[in-house]
Amino acid sequence: MVLASTHQQELETPLVHLAGCDALDVPPExxxxxxxxxxxxxxxxxxxxxxxxxxxxxGRLIGQLAGLCLLAQIRGRFDPDFEAVTTxxxxxxxxxxxxxxxxxxxxxxxxxxALCRAMxxxxxxxxxxxxxxxxxxxxxxxxxxxxxxxxRANALVRWxxxxxLGLNPVDFNQACCCCNG
Amino acid sequence: xxxxxxxxxxxxxxxxxxxxxxxxxxAHNQGYVKLPYCxxxxxxxxxxxxxxxxxxxxxxxxxxxNRFGVENWHSPKDVLAECGVKPEEVDTVxxxxxxxxxxxxxEDFPNATFYIQERELSKWIWxxxxxxxxxxxxxxxxxxxxxxxxxxxxxxxxxxxxGDRENVLxxxxxxxxxxxxxxxxxxxxxxxxxxQPSKDSWVLAGDLVYVFENMEFDGSAVGIEKMYNPVGLxxxxxxxxxxxxxxxxxSVQYEMRRVIPVxxxxxxxxxxxxxxxxxxxxxxxxxxxxxQSMVK
Numbered sequence: 001m002v003l004a005s006t007h008q009q010e011l012e013t014p015l016v017h018l019a020g021c022d023a024l025d026v027p028p029e030x031x032x033x034x035x036x037x038x039x040x041x042x043x044x045x046x047x048x049x050x051x052x053x054x055x056x057x058x059g060r061l062i063g064q065l066a067g068l069c070l071l072a073q074i075r076g077r078f079d080p081d082f083e084a085v086t087t088x089x090x091x092x093x094x095x096x097x098x099x100x101x102x103x104x105x106x107x108x109x110x111x112x113x114a115l116c117r118a119m120x121x122x123x124x125x126x127x128x129x130x131x132x133x134x135x136x137x138x139x140x141x142x143x144x145x146x147x148x149x150x151x152r153a154n155a156l157v158r159w160x161x162x163x164x165l166g167l168n169p170v171d172f173n174q175a176c177c178c179c180n181g
Numbered sequence: 182x183x184x185x186x187x188x189x190x191x192x193x194x195x196x197x198x199x200x201x202x203x204x205x206x207x208a209h210n211q212g213y214v215k216l217p218y219c220x221x222x223x224x225x226x227x228x229x230x231x232x233x234x235x236x237x238x239x240x241x242x243x244x245x246x247n248r249f250g251v252e253n254w255h256s257p258k259d260v261l262a263e264c265g266v267k268p269e270e271v272d273t274v275x276x277x278x279x280x281x282x283x284x285x286x287x288e289d290f291p292n293a294t295f296y297i298q299e300r301e302l303s304k305w306i307w308x309x310x311x312x313x314x315x316x317x318x319x320x321x322x323x324x325x326x327x328x329x330x331x332x333x334x335x336x337x338x339x340x341x342x343x344g345d346r347e348n349v350l351x352x353x354x355x356x357x358x359x360x361x362x363x364x365x366x367x368x369x370x371x372x373x374x375x376x377q378p379s380k381d382s383w384v385l386a387g388d389l390v391y392v393f394e395n396m397e398f399d400g401s402a403v404g405i406e407k408m409y410n411p412v413g414l415x416x417x418x419x420x421x422x423x424x425x426x427x428x429x430x431x432s433v434q435y436e437m438r439r440v441i442p443v444x445x446x447x448x449x450x451x452x453x454x455x456x457x458x459x460x461x462x463x464x465x466x467x468x469x470x471x472x473q474s475m476v477k
Contacts, residue, residue: 053313060309063324066331067306073334074299074341087310140335147331154325163244169323 022156027113043105048165051112054099055160055167058115061095061122062154064088069143069150076136078143080129092126095119111160118156125149183470184373185352186225188383189264190443190452192461193235194218194254203413204391204444205398214392217462218251218282219443221385222264223371225469226351229266230273231293232369232385233443236285255459257289263457264475273350277387278363279305281323288329295333296349298357299341301365302330308364308416318416342367351375356432358425360417362388368425370432373467383466384429384440388412389422391444393451396426396437441466453477 065088072078079085096119104112125146133142161167199216201208221232236245238254245251257268268289276284276297287295305327308319333339347354354370368386372379390396391412398410411422426440433439438451448454448464455476456462465476 056316057313059324060319063327064306064309066324066327067302067309070302070327070331070334071306073331074339084306084310091310143331144335147328147335151328154328158325168244169325 022114022117022152025117027110044107044165047102047104047108047112048167050102051099051104051108051115052166054095054102055115055157057091057095058099058118058122059154059157059169061088061091062118062150062157065122065125066147066150066154069147072139073143076139077134078129078132078139080132085129089126089129092119092122096123111162114156114160118153118160121149121153121156125153184225184381184467185375185469186223186371186373186467187469187472188371188385188441188466189222189475190219190441190448190464190466191222191260191264192217192219192463193257193260194251194461196249196251198250200413205394206411206413206419208413215446216391216444217446218254220257220283221369221441221443222261222266223353223385224264224266224472228272228350229270230275230350230353231271231290232275233277233283233387234274234286234290236282237288253460255461257286259459260457260461263463275349275355275367275369275385276301277368277385277389278366279326280363280388281326283387284326284330285323287326287333294338294340295330296340296342296355297330298359298365298367299343300357300359301363301367302327302341304364347377352379356428358389358421358428361421361425362412362415362417364416366425368429373469378432380434382433382439384433386429386440386442388414388444389425389429390440390442392442393437393445393447395442396430396440 064084068085068088099115099119102112128142128146133139158169161169195218196216198213201211201214204214204216218235220235223230223232235257238256261268269292271290271293274290274293274295276295279297279301305319308315311318330339342355344357345355349355352372352375354372356368356370358366358368366387366389368384368389370382370384372382374381395410395412397407400406400408409423409426411419411426415422429440430437441448449462452464452466453474453476454462454464463476465474468474
């Protein structure tokens with residue numbers, strides 16, 4: 001099942017999931033009644049500080065890859081040597097290693113898992129960049145498959161959002177409609 | 182001869198306290214203004230079109246409400262119903278720029294073809310490739326919007342425009358304003374007499390101007406009556422914003438009220454309007470021959 005929905009509640013609501021749905025692999029919630037209080041604020045803050053730039057980076061990476069898919073769809077070709085393609089490949093490699101190296105506190109294990117899974121899905125897409133199809137129809141088929149993968153990754157990133165830790169999918173600070181007043 | 186198109190500005194949400202310096206470049210310490218969020222409905226010549234589609238409240242509503250004081254959001258279904266239109270009837274959407282509050286609700290318009298500048302897409306993608314220290318250049322864009330835009334392209338419902346384009350719909354032109362508010366902003370020119378040049382036209386300005394004051398700023402400080410003063414936010418340049426303002430004004434023979442700033446609360450003073458049961462304003466910019474007023 002492709003996680004077309006991006007709404008957190010929909011991942012958390014009991015559903016019948018199809019085989020392969022990411023929701024089936026989410027680690028179970030910790031049933032230890034003391035687990036919440038065993039995590040200190042300092043641990044959570046340290047986790048937030050470590051993960052926030054990677055969270056933002058992963059969101060931007062998905063946006064950038066989606067944009068490359070969009071240009072390929074419009075133009076009917078995908079140029080793997082284009083600078084805008086090489087940059088996200090480097091970013092994906094860095095981001096993957098760093099996200100996996102983080103050791104989350106108990107209360108953040110499930111969200112951290114979602115980020116690792118999202119990164120893995122993104123990696124599957126970027127791995128295929130070195131072998132793009134030729135011909136507009138074939139390129140568009142490939143773009144279609146990549147886009148579906150990126151939607152899965154994006155759904156996981158949104159599920160891992162936590163405003164209290166500063167993990168937001170969109171940077172509203174520069175929006176034309178928003179201010180900090 | 183009557184006008185070809187009716188145009189309404191439809192408020193769908195608002196911020197009651199927005200820094201004036203965000204609206205008028207350089208207006209520091211001058212307090213706050215109400216900032217309505219609106220999109221534009223255009224009807225005529227057998228078409229139902231929109232300029233921008235607002236944001237997706239399911240995705241952003243809680244954050245915008247709690248953190249930025251954005252209030253009273255209503256869906257396109259509710260807002261358009263006040264003009265007797267269903268979102269499914271909209272066949273054309275002109276996206277002035279890719280900020281989430283203009284592009285973020287495309288899923289609510291399942292039968293529309295969307296027009297956006299290709300540069301708006303390609304430059305955002307470029308901006309996202311820049312290092313973190315350049316993040317200022319890439320705010321307010323949602324990766325999910327780009328994914329949804331890919332879907333539009335896959336469905337053949339996305340037209341990426343390169344520069345100006347005349348008669349996208351009969352008598353409706355798109356004009357690029359590159360490197361201004363955003364990399365590939367565009368404005369919409371409705372020539373209601375179908376003529377070129379037109380003597381009865383309207384400009385839907387997107388965020389190239391927020392309010393009338395961007396076009397009639399007090400110029401007494403430099404010894405003139407009025408001058409342009411750009412909006413507070415530009416990833417391009419203030420110079421390009423001013424030249425875009427000049428181009429828009431020129432297209433309506435410098436009759437300022439014909440350049441419609443959609444964040445302008447004073448539209449109510451300039452055009453017939455009413456408040457709906459949801460406490461949102463409808464401003465009627467012009468009526469096509471035979472169309473019924475939506476504000477009386």
